Amino acid sequence: MNKQISSIQNPFIRQLVQLKDKSRERKKNGLFLIEGEREIMLALKGGYGLETILFNPEIINYEQLNNLTTKQLNTIEITAEVYQKLAYRDTTEGVLAVAKCKEHNINELNFKTENPLILVAEAPEKPGNIGALLRTADAARVDAVIIANPKTDLYNPNIIRSSVGCIFTNTIVTGSTSEIIEFLKSKNIDIYCAALQASVNYDTQDFTRPTAIVVGTEDTGLSDEWLKNATQNIIIPMEGDIDSMNVSVAAGILIFEAKRQRRK
Incomplete structure (x- = not known):
């Protein structure tokens, strides 16, 4: 069964909000947020490592989620309130990923x-x-x-x-x-x-x-x-x-x- 988070005060969610909003947090942790099915699929194609998938089942169903990748990834079910707190776009796609930054040397x-x-x-x-x-x-x-x-x-x-x-x-x-x-x-x-x-x-x-x-x-x-x-x-x-x-x-x-x- 997937882990579930329903509170925007959850420490992990608060950390992700920091990743979304602050460049220094992304640099310090070497992580960033990706929003949307297409973007996540392109990141996987581009060789980016994903740590966690967060999804709202009211917007995206399990079949769509499974189509994103064949890899076994840590997935967390989140409520609409939590999703809106993390989402950057106005359009609702229902899925986000925590990804590892690449070196660009x-x-x-x-x-x-x-x-x-x-x-x-x-x-x-x-x-x-x-x-x-x-x-x-x-x-x-x-x-x-x-x-x-x-x-x-x-x-x-x-x-x-x-x-x-x-x-x-x-x-x-x-x-x-x-x-x-x-x-x-x-x-x-x-x-x-x-x-x-x-x-x-x-x-x-x-x-x-x-x-x-x-x-x-x-x-x-x-x-x-x-x-x-x-x-x-x-x-x-x-x-x-x-x-x-x-x-x-x-x-x-x-x-x-x-x-x-x-x-x-």
Whole structure:
């Protein structure tokens, strides 16, 4: 018989609320919460370890629960009140998982191809933008997403939500700008920086070699260190009255131009 928890004052539930709400708790414990069937299945596919499944039988039945995984996992039945306390989304899917965080060390990044295509984002801060970048990366099936000088915890529930689970489908590593530039150069990967300064139109460049597309924040762009170390700075010509677009849109244009070239 499954263990049951009906009180939001239960110590374990209070600990999970802390995991949901506070980055430092996720980092300290090496755990985070996943909400929703699709996200849990993607996490399992991505090799994440799950510690516990919590479910509300009023929303999700046992057959659906059993379809999530063939592994024997610790499951806890929770009431609607407890579920609402833990759930982040407004939509009710009825199931959550406690998962183990992964290490995202750039030194452990290995490519399965000799001609990788990489998306690099420097200091992205808004969870919605990070989620959108991860969706773009998944759609293009890039070889890795590298986040330089991350400002936001990757396991922020808003990133998991806005990425629609693509945080689990991408190979993601982090590091300082200096570490990442050193890594890319050591692998002979061309560095194309999206920037206004000293730039050429993006569609004039050859992205068929090992390539990193680098984007910065919409507010400040890329740091000088990137611009100085670029193989070439590139720009998306714009015909409107403003000279900026959403970073995930820009990344999508650049990444899919690289994909188009590689199909020839």
